[in-house]
Amino acid sequence: MFNSANYVRTQGDLTLAYAGSGGRFRPLGGKHFFLFFGEYRGDSMPITGRDLQAPLGYPSYEGYPLRASVIAQNPDPNAQYLEVGTGMGEFIYHLVVSQKCIHRPIIIDPIDYNLLALLLEEINHFVDNDNHKIELEQLNKRVRLYQQQNLVDHRKITLLQAVEHQDLQGSMDVVVDNYGPSYWDKWSNPSPLELEGRLLKPDGQLIFNEGAPKEKI
Numbered sequence: 001m002f003n004s005a006n007y008v009r010t011q012g013d014l015t016l017a018y019a020g021s022g023g024r025f026r027p028l029g030g031k032h033f034f035l036f037f038g039e040y041r042g043d044s045m046p047i048t049g050r051d052l053q054a055p056l057g058y059p060s061y062e063g064y065p066l067r068a069s070v071i072a073q074n075p076d077p078n079a080q081y082l083e084v085g086t087g088m089g090e091f092i093y094h095l096v097v098s099q100k101c102i103h104r105p106i107i108i109d110p111i112d113y114n115l116l117a118l119l120l121e122e123i124n125h126f127v128d129n130d131n132h133k134i135e136l137e138q139l140n141k142r143v144r145l146y147q148q149q150n151l152v153d154h155r156k157i158t159l160l161q162a163v164e165h166q167d168l169q170g171s172m173d174v175v176v177d178n179y180g181p182s183y184w185d186k187w188s189n190p191s192p193l194e195l196e197g198r199l200l201k202p203d204g205q206l207i208f209n210e211g212a213p214k215e216k217i
């Protein structure tokens with residue numbers, strides 16, 4: 001599956017693929033770098049790093065839903081934000097750098113950001129395209145921030161495990177899921193959207209990518 005990528009590197013259960021300029025690999029989530037996470041229902045789960053807004057030339061559903069972008073630009077300082085399946089996405093990064101939030105944003109994602117940081121560091125030497133270098137630096141910045149528990153509360157667990165945590169139940173003002181389990185596990189029962197609803201306060205908002213294509217991307 002990785003034959004057409006320019007560069008592939010595996011560590012633990014993570015595989016980093018770089019589509020490069022000559023590769024036939026289609027950039028995923030608007031980026032030429034993406035990772036695959038172990039085995040996932042006979043396939044592998046891509047870990048992408050979407051920007052709040054899709055890059056030029058990409059359909060808008062390749063970014064975050066508009067409501068999430070608006071919140072990230074101007075968060076409510078008192079709100080508790082949580083993202084399920086953050087990967088290397090920009091939403092939580094934006095909340096943190098705004099320095100407006102009193103409560104640390106919470107990430108629910110079983111990935112290991114330390115391993116991810118190592119892989120991104122290694123690939124740096126193989127990238128010669130200036131635009132790709134900029135992309136890689138953006139991803140590096142996000143991953144380095146997501147490693148810092150004093151800035152984000154990363155729980156290395158799945159959504160199913162998260163709903164068992166009492167401190168998470170019914171306590172979120174906003175839950176975002178952009179191509180996380182709402183996309184990958186949509187047929188499971190209970191559905192990810194139902195599980196995510198259990199994390200919300202009664203007047204909380206659930207934001208997911210309603211425009212996402214039906215086919216896996």
Ligand SMILES: C[S@@+](CC[C@H](N)C(=O)[O-])C[C@H]1O[C@@H](n2cnc3c(N)ncnc32)[C@H](O)[C@@H]1O
Nearest residue numbers: 048049050085086087089109158159178180181
């Ligand atoms: C395709 S990436 C999306 C990343 C980012 N939100 C974006 O928009 O680019 C999917 C992410 O969801 C995570 N994920 C998949 N299933 C999950 C689950 N059941 N609970 C929590 N995270 C999950 C994966 O580890 C991965 O980081």
